[in-house]
Amino acid sequence: MPKPIYVLSGPNLNLLGTREPEIYGHQTLEDVRKLCEARATSLGREIVFRQSNHEGVLIDWIQEARTEGSAIVINPAGYGHTSIAILDALKAADVPVVECHLSNPAARETFRHQTYVSLAATGVVSGFGAASYVLAVEAAAGLTA
Incomplete structure (x- = not known):
C-alpha cells in the first residue's frame, strides 16, 4: 500500500460544528475525519488526520510527511494568510x-483572498464545506497513484 496521505488542519478547526456554522457548517472535525477515511479507504489509501492550533506543530507534521507520507492535504485556516514558515x-x-478550505476564501473578506499555502500547492479545493476535504483527499490520491 502507498504511504498515507497526511490531512492537516490548522487553528480553530477543532471548533467545527459550533464556530460560525453559517460559514463553516454543522459537521464536526470528527465528522470530517470519518468522511476522509471512508473516501481514502474506497481508493485503497490510508490517511493520517491531525489538527493543531499551533504553527510549529503543523510544521513538524509537514516535515514528517516528507518521508512518511505520499501527499499533504492542508487546511491552514488563518495560518494560510500569515505563515511564511x-x-x-x-x-x-x-x-x-x-490546499483545502471549507468556505470559499475568494468570496469572503479581502484579506482571505490569497494564501501563502497556494504558492506551494498543486491545487486548491474550496467552498464545498466538509466535502472540500473529501475532494482534496481524492485529488491527493490521484496525484500519487
Whole structure:
C-alpha cells in the first residue's frame, strides 16, 4: 500500500460544528475525519488526520510527511494568510500538496483572498464545506497513484 496521505488542519478547526456554522457548517472535525477515511479507504489509501492550533506543530507534521507520507492535504485556516514558515515547510516537503478550505476564501473578506499555502500547492479545493476535504483527499490520491 502507498504511504498515507497526511490531512492537516490548522487553528480553530477543532471548533467545527459550533464556530460560525453559517460559514463553516454543522459537521464536526470528527465528522470530517470519518468522511476522509471512508473516501481514502474506497481508493485503497490510508490517511493520517491531525489538527493543531499551533504553527510549529503543523510544521513538524509537514516535515514528517516528507518521508512518511505520499501527499499533504492542508487546511491552514488563518495560518494560510500569515505563515511564511508553513509555506517554506510545504515547499521543502517534496510531495504533492492540496490546499483545502471549507468556505470559499475568494468570496469572503479581502484579506482571505490569497494564501501563502497556494504558492506551494498543486491545487486548491474550496467552498464545498466538509466535502472540500473529501475532494482534496481524492485529488491527493490521484496525484500519487
